[in-house]
Amino acid sequence: MTGFSERVKGLPFLGIGISTEYGAAETPGSLEPEELRQARPSYASFLEMGVETRKGLDSAAEAWLHKGLPCTYHFLDLNLSEPEDFDAAWMAQAAALAEHMKPAWLCGDAGLWHFGHREPAQMLLLPPILTDESASALAEGIVRLRDSLGYEVLPENPPGVAYIGDLHLLDFFARVCDRADTGMLLDCAHLAIYQRLHEHPPMTGLDGFPMERVIEVHVAGAEIREHQGFEYVEDDHSMAVLPETWLLLDQVTAQAKELRAVVLECERNSLDEAIAGFQLLEARLEDTAFGRKRARGLP
Amino acid sequence: MHHDPQFVEQVYDDRDRALADEDLGPSERLLLTQPDRRAWGADAERRQRVLSALELEFSACCAMAEQATGGRDCLLGFFSSSAFHQCVRSFQPLVFAFGRYLVGRSQEGLFGGNKVAALARLELAAAKVRRTESPSPPTEGAFGPLVMLRRAPWIELLELPEGTLQLFQAMGPRRTAAGPSQLPSLSSDTSEHLIIERAQPDGSLSIGYLPEALFTILTTAGEGVPRTALVACARAEGAEPPQDEEVLQSLESDRLLVPLSDR
Helix, strand or coil: CCCHHHHHHHCCCCEEEEEEECCHHHCCCCCCHHHHHHHCHHHCCCEEEEECCCCCCCHHHHHHHHCCCCEEEEECCCCCCCHHHCCHHHHHHHHHHHHHHCCCCEEEECCEEECCCCCHHHEEEECCCECHHHHHHHHHHHHHHHHHHCCCEEEECCCCCCCCECCCHHHHHHHHHHHHCCCEEEEHHHHHHHHHHCCCCCCCCHHHCCHHHEEEEEEECCEEEEECCEEEEECCCCCCCCHHHHHHHHHHHHHCCCCCEEEEECCCCCHHHHHHHHHHHHHHHCCCHHHHHHHHCCC | CCCCHHHHHHHHHCHHHHCCCCCCCHHHHHHHCCCCHHHHHCCCCHHHHHHHHHHCCCHHHHHHHHHHHCCCHHHHHHHHCHHHHHHHHHCCCHHHHHHHHHHHHHHCCCCCCHHHHHHHHHHHHHHHHHCCCCCCCCCCCCCCCCCEEEECCCEEEEEEECCHHHHHHHCCCCCCCCCHHHCCCCCCCCEEEEEEEECCCCCCEEEEECCHHHHHHHHHHCCCEEHHHHHHHHHHCCCCCCHHHHHHHHHHHCCCEEEHHHC
């Protein structure tokens, strides 16, 4: 198969977009993707659709597709590192959804979306085990899904409060990207959470990370919480973006020459709150290669 | 460890002992105690969320257990049970482990007695049927005498104390256990035979009574017996020729008995 450095040339430039998942827009006070697109089309250039195969797509997602607007398929129910999770039923459903959606690519948190069976009571989101062996297993899953569905599969660094393993998160994903020869969805908010949890400076590990593989970036707000004196950060998708998340965004967008898409995850906020967040994001991106491409409206 | 705070304490206090049954080497055990011990419990609502998801399929027995014990602690105990840990190890659906836990604990008298045990068995059987394959289309033509027949995989048979189905239905669609004195009581010495089946074409469940003779024939069929054995079983249950053959044909046409080759 052609290497990623060649395949990346075929990936579209999507610009700034938003994310959603089944039923999100129906929650009172939540952002309606079409409402944002009508008000500020440049902040809703594409829709990242969080998909559980058993739920499918909601009416907001279907309406988006009906207009022929760009999207990405963000899976919410596949443990990439577990071969048994690629069962025939899931693969068939995912293939049918991808055929229907025609996404620019697939992406998703590369951790555990469930323990054991893919059952409602067993759904969760845990980060991967940060070991060399786990990186290989994850890479195999990415290649398998990419080969099966015919789309690029971008692993995303998940959030967490308890990480296990002897590798730094970025070293782990550098190995995953290399072994799967894939691009990456780097979530700056999740990375900031990881760095803070481990008392690392925000930029730790970025120097060894293959920034040319970053195709998509996420930004979101978070809340600092405490449990029995233990301080941790909850990835709550509010508009309270951590300062170090913005710093990471600056650093990543300065170096990620193949960046195609930036998502502000704000589906639980009002339209006015979201627009204020997008304005901050837009200003940070303005003087980057991504911002200039976006301004020209060119890939 | 995200679900069981007692287990977290055991692992951090003596990981080799706590993890003795797990397929983990010394370095992997060490990794598990890397995070701050408190981090495992940071999502304090996790167990409640999972329990709420499980309760969707065990609403009747959970409501009754909660009322009998005065809260949800009895149900949250599942996450520290061997049933839960064995389920995580063995890659089984959690609903089955939860159902077995409810049956076991209620039979021990911990959750308020025989009503909870009967309802738990009923709802566990329903959970199993929900996860079976859809009914296959009927096979063309009559079956020969030597064909191997089995009980259809999309049904479950239950022998429960008389009054169980009435109790289940009396709790209504919201499965409320308010006013236990108003709910039907269960017989302590007679039983009823129930069948739960996945109906075509929408896959919804139906629960109904089954005559004891048909219950016996379907139970005998089990995972597969020659058709002649089931005809003999029908006769033993009192069906004279040609009724014995008619009984079998009825079970076959209703897709309650299917050829073993349909598997």
